[in-house]
Amino acid sequence: MKALEDKIIAEGEVYPGNILKVSSFLNHQLDVDFLMTMGAEINRLFSDVKIDKILTIEASGIAIAVAAAAHMHVPVVFAKKNKTTNILADVYASQVESYTHKEVYQVIVSKEHLNKGENILIVDDFLAIGNAISGLMDIVEQAGGNTQGIAIAIEKGFQGGGDKLREMGIRLESLAIVDSMTDNSVKFRQQ
Amino acid sequence: MKALEDKIIAEGEVYPGNILKVSSFLNHQLDVDFLMTMGAEINRLFSDVKIDKILTIEASGIAIAVAAAAHMHVPVVFAKKNKTTNILADVYASQVESYTHKEVYQVIVSKEHLNKGENILIVDDFLAIGNAISGLMDIVEQAGGNTQGIAIAIEKGFQGGGDKLREMGIRLESLAIVDSMTDNSVKFRQQ
Numbered sequence: 001m002k003a004l005e006d007k008i009i010a011e012g013e014v015y016p017g018n019i020l021k022v023s024s025f026l027n028h029q030l031d032v033d034f035l036m037t038m039g040a041e042i043n044r045l046f047s048d049v050k051i052d053k054i055l056t057i058e059a060s061g062i063a064i065a066v067a068a069a070a071h072m073h074v075p076v077v078f079a080k081k082n083k084t085t086n087i088l089a090d091v092y093a094s095q096v097e098s099y100t101h102k103e104v105y106q107v108i109v110s111k112e113h114l115n116k117g118e119n120i121l122i123v124d125d126f127l128a129i130g131n132a133i134s135g136l137m138d139i140v141e142q143a144g145g146n147t148q149g150i151a152i153a154i155e156k157g158f159q160g161g162g163d164k165l166r167e168m169g170i171r172l173e174s175l176a177i178v179d180s181m182t183d184n185s186v187k188f189r190q191q
Numbered sequence: 192m193k194a195l196e197d198k199i200i201a202e203g204e205v206y207p208g209n210i211l212k213v214s215s216f217l218n219h220q221l222d223v224d225f226l227m228t229m230g231a232e233i234n235r236l237f238s239d240v241k242i243d244k245i246l247t248i249e250a251s252g253i254a255i256a257v258a259a260a261a262h263m264h265v266p267v268v269f270a271k272k273n274k275t276t277n278i279l280a281d282v283y284a285s286q287v288e289s290y291t292h293k294e295v296y297q298v299i300v301s302k303e304h305l306n307k308g309e310n311i312l313i314v315d316d317f318l319a320i321g322n323a324i325s326g327l328m329d330i331v332e333q334a335g336g337n338t339q340g341i342a343i344a345i346e347k348g349f350q351g352g353g354d355k356l357r358e359m360g361i362r363l364e365s366l367a368i369v370d371s372m373t374d375n376s377v378k379f380r381q382q
Contacts, residue, residue, distance in 0.1 A: 029304040030253075030267040032260035059249035059269065066257050069223035076221040078250065113220040159341075 001041050001175040005188050014153060026125055027060035038175055039067030042151040045173045049148050053119045055136055057107055064153050065123040079107040079136060094135040094140045099128055107135045116144035119121045127152040130161025155191050192232050192366040196379050205372045206221045214367045215226050217316055218251035229366055230258025233342040236364045244268060246327055250300055255344050256314040270298040272325060283333045285326040289306050290319055307335035318343040321352025
């Protein structure tokens with residue numbers, strides 16, 4: 001998605017540790033009009049697939065998932081990173097290791113919000129190693145659902161998670177794939 | 192908003208400790224088409240006010256804030272509950288005591304995303320005691336912005352936070368105000 005690549009060039013900042021900061025529009029401040037156009041593009045990319053529900057993970061996945069769902073007219077379920085006292089029912093749970101924060105956490109989804117046989121589109125803002133996505137796929141499998149595809153705003157291609165998923169035969173659509181980045185240059189993969 | 196009251200009656204569950212569980216549509220699973228109609232209603236309620244930006248708090252405030260922003264065509268900033276390694280710039284911070292989770296946390300917003308003189312609409316899914324809202328108002332004040340109003344999906348009127356804000360002269364619009372709730376009955380305030 002050319003408009004997203006342009007926005008990353010214009011507003012993104014590269015920091016040590018493979019960090020691409022896009023907090024001006026994607027994960028702290030949200031450019032909602034732009035998010036809605038990204039949502040429309042995700043809808044277009046998966047228009048040939050039957051999707052019953054979008055699954056994402058709190059917190060920064062929620063905005064892009066809502067934007068996609070607004071165009072696809074399906075509900076979103078967001079996995080939580082901490083057990084809250086508000087969820088009394090049983091949960092599906094999976095372990096995730098965070099590359100950015102160097103910590104292990106559990107993603108949980110209440111059993112009542114994922115059903116057997118549902119066709120799930122997983123949506124997230126970033127894909128790097130792919131640990132969070134693997135956790136979400138694990139949860140869909142536990143629920144007896146089908147992961148029909150994965151939609152990502154920005155894939156860090158050089159960290160390999162995306163290509164590993166493609167090799168597994170999973171349909172993955174990333175709106176922008178960063179193949180390399182340095183202080184003064186971000187290079188995108190041709191799609 | 193009659194449609195929201197009907198949905199709370201149909202899908203909400205009351206639990207001990209003043210917990211109203213609406214995780215089927217508002218804060219775990221998200222009924223995005225319905226959220227968008229709530230966003231349209233927030234836009235209508237504040238159509239006479241100049242709003243530059245919406246401020247909310249992760250995680251469950253993000254969806255309703257995005258829905259409102261999609262109609263108001265303004266950016267959203269979501270306050271974070273934990274310091275992340277991705278934010279390197281200075282932050283505005285405020286202490287918040289969580290009623291639901293019985294814990295104290297810090298809400299933080301990167302200084303680069305709130306500017307002096309900006310007209311802010313604070314949006315959140317729930318208002319009870321009002322501690323999270325007070326933290327967000329404190330942050331707006333620190334930034335030199337103006338809290339022009341507060342929009343809430345569900346206010347728990349019987350917990351008093353909303354009326355305290357109204358007495359302070361703050362413009363608060365709640366799409367539904369629960370005045371009492373028991374196992375088998377939820378009563379709403381006439382608006």
